[in-house]
Amino acid sequence: MKYNQNIKIMQITDKTLVIGVNSQLGGHSPLLVFEDANFEKAVKDGVKRSFRNMGQICNAVNRIYVHKNIFDSYVKAFVEETAKMTIGDGLANPDVDLGPMVDRSGIETAVEHIRDAVEKGAIVKCGGKRPDRPELANGNFFEPTVLVNVTSDMKIMREETFGPVVAIDTFGTIGEAVEKANSTRYGLVSYVYTRNLNTAFIVSEAIDSGSVAVNTVGPDSIYAPYGGRKDSGFGVELSKHGMDQYFQFKHVKIELE
Numbered sequence: 001m002k003y004n005q006n007i008k009i010m011q012i013t014d015k016t017l018v019i020g021v022n023s024q025l026g027g028h029s030p031l032l033v034f035e036d037a038n039f040e041k042a043v044k045d046g047v048k049r050s051f052r053n054m055g056q057i058c059n060a061v062n063r064i065y066v067h068k069n070i071f072d073s074y075v076k077a078f079v080e081e082t083a084k085m086t087i088g089d090g091l092a093n094p095d096v097d098l099g100p101m102v103d104r105s106g107i108e109t110a111v112e113h114i115r116d117a118v119e120k121g122a123i124v125k126c127g128g129k130r131p132d133r134p135e136l137a138n139g140n141f142f143e144p145t146v147l148v149n150v151t152s153d154m155k156i157m158r159e160e161t162f163g164p165v166v167a168i169d170t171f172g173t174i175g176e177a178v179e180k181a182n183s184t185r186y187g188l189v190s191y192v193y194t195r196n197l198n199t200a201f202i203v204s205e206a207i208d209s210g211s212v213a214v215n216t217v218g219p220d221s222i223y224a225p226y227g228g229r230k231d232s233g234f235g236v237e238l239s240k241h242g243m244d245q246y247f248q249f250k251h252v253k254i255e256l257e
Contacts, residue, residue: 022235022245024228027188028062028160030181032171032203033074035067037193038215043077049191049217050166051085051144054101059189059211059219062161063150064168065180071170075148078168079125082144087131089139100140101163107142110163114145117154117167122147127164158184174199178206187229189219210236 031049033042050061066074088096101107107130114128127145130136142164150157150167157167171177181190187209194200194214204212210227213219220226220238227236236242 022237023233024058025231025233026058026160027228027232028184028186029059029189029191031061031064031191032177032181033064033066034194034199035069036195042193043074043081045217046078047081051098051164054098055164056102056162061166061191063157064166065171065177066168068170068172075125075168079146082126082146085144087141098144101142104140106163107140110142110161110165113156113161113165117147117150117156120151120154121149122154123149152183174202178203182208185231188232189213191217
């Protein structure tokens with residue numbers, strides 16, 4: 001079997017079968033909140049995308065960068081919103097916000113990222129452990145966790161947690177925000193909250209990720225290509241562009257006399 005970029009070629013007797021390969025390899029999505037953003041929406045959407053499905057989504061928010069002028073108020077509101085979330089058995093009580101994680105290894109990763117961050121100076125603003133309630137003791141439950149005072153050398157800022165843990169940092173300029181957003185080896189989805197269309201375009205062009213969602217945490221659309229950059233994969237799905245890798249194109253040029 002021979003591999004050539006994103007095309008897998010298998011030699012079968014005297015015929016060649018060409019199969020397109022599309023690899024989606026996870027992410028470490030940043031959320032950038034600028035000073036002029038719709039504050040309440042940026043908070044609620046940030047909580048939703050950080051903890052939905054217990055953070056076990058490829059495009060979940062792992063790290064949030066907030067403009068320094070609204071950082072304290074954003075963290076306060078974010079923690080308050082997170083604390084409102086309920087945890088439990090969704091089959092027994094469909095009204096809960098969060099259920100269990102898929103397996104024990106997910107909890108172990110979350111615990112390791114929190115431990116590493118705290119040892120390097122991070123502060124746990126809420127969560128950080130398994131729930132104390134006896135009825136949740138036997139399941140893979142974990143409290144939604146918010147970390148601040150984080151630095152770029154922490155695992156939480158470099159590795160995909162794939163769990164209910166989010167770190168919040170600050171920035172001062174557009175350049176600094178973009179630099180921090182691009183600081184990992186991942187490039188699947190980035191989220192940007194601003195009311196300034198100029199800022200939205202500048203940041204969207206500068207961020208190195210397959211999708212950039214501005215003022216929304218719904219990054220994928222049937223009509224638009226969805227794929228990753230860097231270590232987040234290659235190839236795209238959705239839209240007509242998602243079909244290109246399944247075709248072989250031939251150019252025929254004829255000059256008539």
